[in-house]
Amino acid sequence: MAEVTVTAEREYKVRITGDWRGDLSPWASKRSRVAIVFPATMRDLIPRIEFNGVEVVELEIPDGEFGKSPSVLQYLWNELGKNGFTRSDLIVAIGGGTVTDIAGFLAASWLRGIDWIAIPTTLAGMVDASVGGKTGINSPFGKNLIGAFHSPISVIIDPSWLKTLSDRDFAAGLAEVIKCGFIDENQILELLGSRSLQSIREDSSRVLNLIEQAVTTKAKVVSLDFKESELREILNYGHTFGHAIEKVSQYSIRHGEAVSIGMVFVAELAAAHGLISSELVEQHRQVLKGVGLPISLGAIDGANNWDALYSAMALDKKSRGNSIRLVALSEIGNCTRIEDVSEADLKSAYEKVLL
Numbered sequence: 001m002a003e004v005t006v007t008a009e010r011e012y013k014v015r016i017t018g019d020w021r022g023d024l025s026p027w028a029s030k031r032s033r034v035a036i037v038f039p040a041t042m043r044d045l046i047p048r049i050e051f052n053g054v055e056v057v058e059l060e061i062p063d064g065e066f067g068k069s070p071s072v073l074q075y076l077w078n079e080l081g082k083n084g085f086t087r088s089d090l091i092v093a094i095g096g097g098t099v100t101d102i103a104g105f106l107a108a109s110w111l112r113g114i115d116w117i118a119i120p121t122t123l124a125g126m127v128d129a130s131v132g133g134k135t136g137i138n139s140p141f142g143k144n145l146i147g148a149f150h151s152p153i154s155v156i157i158d159p160s161w162l163k164t165l166s167d168r169d170f171a172a173g174l175a176e177v178i179k180c181g182f183i184d185e186n187q188i189l190e191l192l193g194s195r196s197l198q199s200i201r202e203d204s205s206r207v208l209n210l211i212e213q214a215v216t217t218k219a220k221v222v223s224l225d226f227k228e229s230e231l232r233e234i235l236n237y238g239h240t241f242g243h244a245i246e247k248v249s250q251y252s253i254r255h256g257e258a259v260s261i262g263m264v265f266v267a268e269l270a271a272a273h274g275l276i277s278s279e280l281v282e283q284h285r286q287v288l289k290g291v292g293l294p295i296s297l298g299a300i301d302g303a304n305n306w307d308a309l310y311s312a313m314a315l316d317k318k319s320r321g322n323s324i325r326l327v328a329l330s331e332i333g334n335c336t337r338i339e340d341v342s343e344a345d346l347k348s349a350y351e352k353v354l355l
C-alpha cells in the first residue's frame with residue numbers, strides 16, 4: 001500500500017490500496033446519506049454498497065464524454081434534491097475520469113460544496129482526473145469549459161480495477177503517465193524503457209510503481225498551484241492540441257490517444273523553436289508508439305481539418321486573449337511556454353503529425 005499526500009484546498013491522501021470498499025467504509029459510515037455516482041457500463045461490477053444506518057443512493061449516469069453534460073448534471077442535482085442531501089452528506093464517484101469530473105462538479109455545486117471521494121477505475125482516472133480537484137462538464141463550445149476546483153476528501157486507487165480495462169484503455173491511461181515522465185524528474189521513462197504494453201500490464205509491481213510516480217508528480221504540482229495560476233499548466237502538456245483533436249473528432253477517440261498525438265505535435269513545435277532536439281522529439285514517438293498509442297492523426301475520423309483544429313485550440317483554457325499559449329519542454333523534467341505562436345508555425349507542426 002502506498003500513500004501520497006496532496007495539499008490543495010485541503011490536505012488529503014491518495015491511497016493506492018487493494019481494497020476500495022474497506023477504505024471507503026470509515027468515510028461513508030459517518031454520514032446520513034451517501035450518493036454513489038457510477039457509469040451505466042459498471043452497474044454489474046459494483047456490488048450493492050451498504051453502510052449501517054446510512055441511506056445509500058445509487059446514481060447511474062451515461063458513459064463517456066457525452067455523459068459529462070448539463071442535462072446529466074441537472075438529473076444529478078434533482079436526485080440530490082429529492083433525497084434531501086445536506087452539507088454533511090457525501091458523494092462518491094466510482095468510474096473513469098468522466099465520472100469523477102462530473103461527480104466532483106456535482107459536489108462542488110451542491111449547497112456551494114459538499115464532500116466527495118474519488119474511486120477511479122481507469123488508469124487515466126487514477127493518475128490524472130481523480131487527483132487535484134479539477135471538476136467539470138463539457139460545453140458545446142469545448143471540453144471542460146464549465147467547472148470548479150473542488151478537492152476530494154480522499155482518493156482511493158484500487159489497482160484491481162485495471163483488470164477490467166481493454167488494452168486500448170490501458171494504453172490511453174499510459175499517455176498521462178508518460179506525460180508525467182516528460183514534464184517532471186522521476187523514473188517513469190526508465191520504468192517504461194522500450195517495454196511493450198503487454199509486458200507492462202503483466203508486471204503488476206511495475207504498474208504500481210508507475211501509478212505512484214505519476215500521482216506523486218501530480219500531487220507535487222497541484223499542491224504548489226491548485227488553481228492553475230501558472231505551474232499547474234504543465235500537467236496539460238500535449239493537451240492544447242489533444243483537446244482540439246477530441247473536439248474535432250467528436251470525442252471518437254480516447255483522451256489519452258489525443259494527448260499522445262498532442263505531445264508529439266508540441267514536441268515538433270518546440271524543436272522548430274530551437275527548444276529541444278530532434279532526438280527528444282523522436283523519443284516521444286518511440287515511447288508513445290511503443291505502448292501502442294497513436295502518434296499521428298492518420299485515420300482519425302474528421303481530425304484532418306486544420307481550420308477546425310486551430311479554432312478549437314484558440315478556445316483552450318491555456319490561451320490568453322487572442323493568442324494561443326502552449327506548454328512545451330525545454331528538456332526532460334523542465335517545462336516552458338510557447339506564446340504568441342504564429343498560425344504558420346502551428347500548421348507546420350500539424351503537418352508533421354498528419355501521417
Ligand code: GLY
Pocket residue numbers: 128129131132134232235236
Ligand atoms: N489534468 C490536468 C490537471 O489536473 O491540471
